[in-house]
Amino acid sequence: MQHDLRAMMSRALLASASVLAITTPASAQTSAPPPAAAPQAAEQEAMSQSSVADIVVTAQFRAQRLQDTPISITAVGAAELEAKSQTNLAQMADAAPNVSLKPQGASFGPSITASIRGIGQNDFNPAYEPGVGIYIDDVYYPQLTGAVFELLDLDRVEILRGPQGTLAGRNAEGGAIKLYSKRPSGDGGGFVEVNYGIRNRIGIRAAADFGITDTLAVRISGVAKQQEGFVDRIDYGCANPGSGIPSTRPAGDCTISKLGGVGYQAIRAILAWEPTDKLDVTLIGDYTRDEHTIAGEVLLDTAAINSPNTNPAPGIPYDNRFICGRYCNYIGTGQPAGVWTPPIPVDPFGAAGTPLAATQGTDRSLYKGWGVSGQINYALSDAFKLTSITGYRSFDTQFDSDDDLSPANTNFGRNSLENWSFSQEVRLNMDLSDSLNGTVGGYYFKQKSTYDSFQDIRYVAVYPLQFRQPDPTKAEAKAAFAHLSWKPIDRLTLSGGLRYTAETKDQTYFRLNYDGSVNRFLDPVGVAYGIGYSGADTLDYNGNGNTTETVTALSGLTAHYSAKRWDYRVAADYRLTDSLMVYGSVSTGFKGGGSNPRPFNTQQVIAFRPEKLTAYEIGFKSDFFNRRVRLNASAFINDYVDIQIPVLTCPGAPCAARLNAGDARVKGFEAELSAYPIDGLAIDASISYLDFKYIASSLDPAATSPTVPGGTNPGGVSPSDPPASPPWKFSVGAQYKIDLDKAGSLTPRFDVTYEDKKYGGPSVVNGERILNFVPAYTLANARITWQNADEDLDVSFEVTNLFDKYYLLSVLDLRGAGGGVRKGRPGNPREWAVTVKKKF
Numbered sequence: 030m031q032h033d034l035r036a037m038m039s040r041a042l043l044a045s046a047s048v049l050a051i052t053t054p055a056s057a058q059t060s061a062p063p064p065a066a067a068p069q070a071a072e073q074e075a076m077s078q079s080s081v082a083d084i085v086v087t088a089q090f091r092a093q094r095l096q097d098t099p100i101s102i103t104a105v106g107a108a109e110l111e112a113k114s115q116t117n118l119a120q121m122a123d124a125a126p127n128v129s130l131k132p133q134g135a136s137f138g139p140s141i142t143a144s145i146r147g148i149g150q151n152d153f154n155p156a157y158e159p160g161v162g163i164y165i166d167d168v169y170y171p172q173l174t175g176a177v178f179e180l181l182d183l184d185r186v187e188i189l190r191g192p193q194g195t196l197a198g199r200n201a202e203g204g205a206i207k208l209y210s211k212r213p214s215g216d217g218g219g220f221v222e223v224n225y226g227i228r229n230r231i232g233i234r235a236a237a238d239f240g241i242t243d244t245l246a247v248r249i250s251g252v253a254k255q256q257e258g259f260v261d262r263i264d265y266g267c268a269n270p271g272s273g274i275p276s277t278r279p280a281g282d283c284t285i286s287k288l289g290g291v292g293y294q295a296i297r298a299i300l301a302w303e304p305t306d307k308l309d310v311t312l313i314g315d316y317t318r319d320e321h322t323i324a325g326e327v328l329l330d331t332a333a334i335n336s337p338n339t340n341p342a343p344g345i346p347y348d349n350r351f352i353c354g355r356y357c358n359y360i361g362t363g364q365p366a367g368v369w370t371p372p373i374p375v376d377p378f379g380a381a382g383t384p385l386a387a388t389q390g391t392d393r394s395l396y397k398g399w400g401v402s403g404q405i406n407y408a409l410s411d412a413f414k415l416t417s418i419t420g421y422r423s424f425d426t427q428f429d430s431d432d433d434l435s436p437a438n439t440n441f442g443r444n445s446l447e448n449w450s451f452s453q454e455v456r457l458n459m460d461l462s463d464s465l466n467g468t469v470g471g472y473y474f475k476q477k478s479t480y481d482s483f484q485d486i487r488y489v490a491v492y493p494l495q496f497r498q499p500d501p502t503k504a505e506a507k508a509a510f511a512h513l514s515w516k517p518i519d520r521l522t523l524s525g526g527l528r529y530t531a532e533t534k535d536q537t538y539f540r541l542n543y544d545g546s547v548n549r550f551l552d553p554v555g556v557a558y559g560i561g562y563s564g565a566d567t568l569d570y571n572g573n574g575n576t577t578e579t580v581t582a583l584s585g586l587t588a589h590y591s592a593k594r595w596d597y598r599v600a601a602d603y604r605l606t607d608s609l610m611v612y613g614s615v616s617t618g619f620k621g622g623g624s625n626p627r628p629f630n631t632q633q634v635i636a637f638r639p640e641k642l643t644a645y646e647i648g649f650k651s652d653f654f655n656r657r658v659r660l661n662a663s664a665f666i667n668d669y670v671d672i673q674i675p676v677l678t679c680p681g682a683p684c685a686a687r688l689n690a691g692d693a694r695v696k697g698f699e700a701e702l703s704a705y706p707i708d709g710l711a712i713d714a715s716i717s718y719l720d721f722k723y724i725a726s727s728l729d730p731a732a733t734s735p736t737v738p739g740g741t742n743p744g745g746v747s748p749s750d751p752p753a754s755p756p757w758k759f760s761v762g763a764q765y766k767i768d769l770d771k772a773g774s775l776t777p778r779f780d781v782t783y784e785d786k787k788y789g790g791p792s793v794v795n796g797e798r799i800l801n802f803v804p805a806y807t808l809a810n811a812r813i814t815w816q817n818a819d820e821d822l823d824v825s826f827e828v829t830n831l832f833d834k835y836y837l838l839s840v841l842d843l844r845g846a847g848g849g850v851r852k853g854r855p856g857n858p859r860e861w862a863v864t865v866k867k868k869f
Contacts, residue, residue, distance in 0.1 A: 079708045081652060081659040086187050088196060090456060090468040090512060096650045099602040099612035101663040101699060103188040110180055112764060112778055114812055114827045118178045123782050124760040125188050126699035126717030131838045132177050134854040135323040138428040138444060139396045140174040145190050147695050147719050147754040148203030148642060152675060155448060155478030155502045156536050156626035162193060162201030165208050166313055168402045168420030169199045171450045171476050175396050175424050181295055182236045182250035184211045191644045192618025194596040195510055195526030198454045198472050202618035202642050213248035213301040215240025219869055226862030230256040244304045251296040258287035259858055260325025261357040262392060265436045273345050274436055286392055289325030294318045311404045319396040326852050328352045328434040332794055334488045334849040347849055351435035355835055356855065358434040362392045364441035364485050391429050398424030414458040423449040433850050440486040450476035464516040472508040488848050494629055496548045497541045506532040520604040527597050534590040534623055538583050547584045551629055583631050588624035592639055608652040618642045625686040637687040643668040662700035669693040674746050677846035690746040691727035696720045714761040721752030755785035773817040780810045792845035806836035823866040833859035
């Protein structure tokens with residue numbers, strides 16, 4: 030199938046080139062030269078530290094100043110990312126208002142949670158839609174797995190808040206995050222950067238720009254970094270002699286490994302060809318390998334497990350004795366077999382071909398991904414400009430998960446996820462007059478994911494869940510869109526967009542024994558389950574369009590989902606003065622539906638509908654005091670319908686399903702400030718607030734009280750439940766450039782970020798419903814940079830988490846599902862590094 034997609038991509042590129050070859054060329058809107066007053070983001074490094082620089086964005090299909098775009102956008106250039114010690118996408122999002130990108134715990138592998146204004150996704154399973162669109166050079170990245178991207182040789186990052194379906198290639202309900210690489214210039218420039226830091230942190234970044242001919246240039250960039258982890262994985266029997274649990278380590282050497290390490294390598298090559306001033310072609314290829322110890326997690330609390338299948342050793346229950354400390358755990362990464370079943374087979378990875386014992390797991394995570402894309406910009410005339418964007422991406426990842434964080438044999442999983450995706454977008458930009466312009470286009474997307482895992486879940490009292498689930502999921506989407514902008518009078522601009530989307534998804538279930546035969550615990554013949562839903566969206570379980578048919582077998586069953594949607598956006602902006610613009614907009618978006626990807630029996634195959642959003646936004650963008658101060662702010666109300674929520678309990682056994690809870694009203698605001706009060710002093714700040722309230726009358730009883738074995742009730746959703754995003758968030762930073770004349774300059778910088786407590790879902794302990802929260806935290810970073818007089822050599826010393834704050838990034842509670850564990854992923858402690866960067 031990958032061969033077919035590569036061939037498809039090649040045909041699409043050739044087709045695009047053929048279409049363009051018979052027409053008159055010109056440059057596309059995304060690469061059109063911006064006005065002289067709006068330098069590219071990369072040029073900010075050379076600007077005086079006395080005024081706010083303009084960043085050019087392409088949120089509305091054409092190059093515009095950020096201050097002229099009627100959308101709430103955080104746009105950050107390369108110089109600011111470097112000054113704030115932000116090297117990956119999650120760190121950059123920490124300072125963006127109403128944006129949350131957090132790396133997940135070990136159970137979900139190398140993935141992130143992503144939300145904008147409280148809309149997003151926290152589960153990496155490919156059967157779910159992300160909710161936030163992530164783009165690399167205008168090519169959509171379809172999964173949360175592998176999305177903690179290094180900010181490698183970027184020109185800028187744009188974060189667009191609110192639905193972007195009419196303004197981006199793929200439907201994006203919550204918003205979009207767009208990364209743009211530095212384009213080749215052919216000037217022979219580049220840089221080399223090396224750093225060293227705590228826990229043997231070693232890193233190198235480099236980029237080089239080559240002019241091959243007058244019309245052909247290439248830029249190659251790469252990054253390699255490694256660092257030991259900060260969460261000790263300790264052998265329990267070694268550290269607790271006499272506990273009854275045998276030691277596997279020599280006395281005095283109880284630490285097995287350091288979890289939460291870094292081992293990242295990536296390379297990117299960009300080829301730019303501009304044979305005339307009317308045609309440019311860009312080809313991009315990249316490769317990433319990310320291998321490191323799994324995320325470091327800590328055990329926070331336990332509950333009794335009522336199952337005879339679980340025991341770390343005879344007479345030793347699973348309880349709080351396995352709580353290790355702030356930065357350690359007793360994870361075993363394996364599960365010895367009982368007398369009733371063979372052990373999980375182990376296929377080694379990252380061990381240079383050395384086989385592992387049948388009862389042994391690993392504590393490593395491996396991600397390998399690559400992508401190629403091509404963009405052709407061509408003009409039909411001075412008024413009509415055509416853009417074709419073709420992309421193909423592929424990745425595979427492997428990771429183990431031992432959720433109890435102890436030598437107890439409660440559950441263990443060996444996970445593998447493969448994905449490829451192909452996308453093709455064609456846009457026609459039209460400058461019809463000085464006051465009227467528009468864009469029409471089409472978009473095609475296709476992907477296939479296979480999530481294959483071996484699971485051994487022993488905390489269920491009635492039977493052990495031991496199975497393999499090599500489940501493939503195929504998805505396809507087609508869309509057509511149009512956008513129009515009109516200036517009826519000099520200072521007023523009216524704009525609107527329309528999008529039609531048709532999408533399908535096929536998810537096939539397999540519940541097998543380890544030898545490949547059908548697992549009859551999970552697939553008992555003759556047990557029926559509920560039907561899907563019908564109407565504007567459909568879901569049926571045999572692909573024949575009959576949503577009322579009774580089906581009795583799980584393995585080999587395909588759940589077919591399809592939907593057709595219209596989305597729109599209307600906006601108006603008015604420039605009150607040359608330095609103040611006000612705007613308002615209404616827009617819609619949706620996140621696709623589907624079927625529970627983790628059923629343990631036929632009754633748990635539960636359909637969920639798409640969720641929908643209507644967003645109302647007002648805001649202003651302003652520059653004051655001769656562009657020494659910039660203040661942008663917006664306020665919004667979101668009508669949120671058929672919200673998809675996670676539940677950990679379903680009929681018959683634990684699960685991890687999605688249900689449509691009901692509706693909610695989400696209100697909030699965000700503001701961003703940049704200021705240069707005196708020459709050399711730069712201050713930036715942001716603040717955001719989010720108020721999320723369920724509409725009690727809309728809540729579905731199935732989502733407010735999902736039934737579990739024994740009649741207990743972990744709750745699901747309650748009308749008073751808070752949002753899964755922090756209500757308050759702010760950041761403030763300042764730097765001052767001290768001129769040392771011929772000795773160069775010295776720039777100290779200090780940053781503070783605050784994130785409010787975040788809701789992590791409900792659980793049930795001893796029959797009582799409890800709420801899980803990730804506690805609020807405040808972090809401070811400091812950096813001092815010396816730059817030589819020629820401004821081509823930098824030496825920096827940085828300290829992140831300056832006051833060594835202990836905080837959690839995520840919390841997972843499986844006590845209500847019977848798993849007995851509540852665990853969290855701590856953030857990095859205080860770290861220091863020295864960086865030397867040479868530009869040429």
